[in-house]
Amino acid sequence: DYTEIQRGRTKFFCIHYRRPRLKAPNDESKENPLQPSPAEKVSPEMAEKLALLEKLGITLDDLEKLFKSR
Numbered sequence: 001d002y003t004e005i006q007r008g009r010t011k012f013f014c015i016h017y018r019r020p021r022l023k024a025p026n027d028e029s030k031e032n033p034l035q036p037s038p039a040e041k042v043s044p045e046m047a048e049k050l051a052l053l054e055k056l057g058i059t060l061d062d063l064e065k066l067f068k069s070r
Helices: 044-056 060-069
Strands: 002-007 010-015
Touching: none
Parallel strands: none
Antiparallel strands: 002 010
């Protein structure tokens, strides 16, 4: 959903709702090879952080791109 606002000859779009990215249920490990597998030992603090990132829809690839851009 969006609203178009026109000022002069310029059109502005105000987005009210945006669909989130959809993830394939089984292709996660193929898409993100850097993501630790359940067999690897991960500290409880790191597991919490990874779960929070996954809940927010942020992948490790997104974080890599962010750090490389800075």
